[in-house]
Amino acid sequence: GQNIDQPTEMTATEGAIVQINCTYQTSGFNGLFWYQQHAGEAPTFLSYNVLDGLEEKGRFSSFLSRSKGYSYLLLKELQMKDSASYLCAVRDSGNAGKSTFGDGTTLTVKP
Amino acid sequence: KAGVTQTPRYLIKTRGQQVTLSCSPISGHRSVSWYQQTPGQGLQFLFEYFSETQRNKGNFPGRFSGRQFSNSRSEMNVSTLELGDSALYLCASSSGTGPSETQYFGPGTRLLVL
DSSP states (O other), X not given: OOEEEOOSEEEEETTOOEEEEEEEEOSOOSOXXXXXXXXXXXXXXEEEEOSSEEEEXXXXXXXXXXXXXXXXXXXXXXXXXXXXXXXXXXXXXXXXXXXXXXOOEEXXXXX | OOOOEEEOSEEEEOTXXXXXXXXXXXXXXXXXXXXXXXXXXXXXXXXXXXTTEEEEEOSOOTTEEEEEOTTSOEEEEEOSOOGGGOEEEEEEEEOXXXXXXXXXXXXXXXXXXX
């Protein structure tokens, strides 16, 4: 079966750094994605990790440890517009079409 | 390039009715996946179509079905609607050629079943 865990809610201050963790137990693994979803909108792609290590993309970085079934999304220099839900998703089949999603972490950025 | 489009954006139905939702993928994308999003269950995978064939299927009852046309547009049908089918239905498209391909989501269809 598939199981993905992430914290339900987090709060951080504008300008700060926040780390959102994701742990997974899946029958197969073909990469881990992070998506951002603002209220009432569709998820948008943030990052993809398939090998262990850190991927940096501007203010956002994502880390993966396959042996530990663990990933985190790091957001630096937080802005108010970063308030959103962050979804961790594992691609568990050999093609692009199927991903198992966590329930998402709702991040609130306060001034 | 135009993004993924879904129609209609909002829909209200009553129990027992059936509904058809439409998704047009990004031009050139051959894979279309459907997801159901509810506050209690998060994003749940329904099925994926690639080149007019269902390639993956989630754990939803047979009331949920889909198809894909030769132009890669996809439709999803839900028969005998139940109150619990009220949700945001998202489709996502990708080239479908490999596991690293990013899925791009449409704006969703918000279905309310009364």
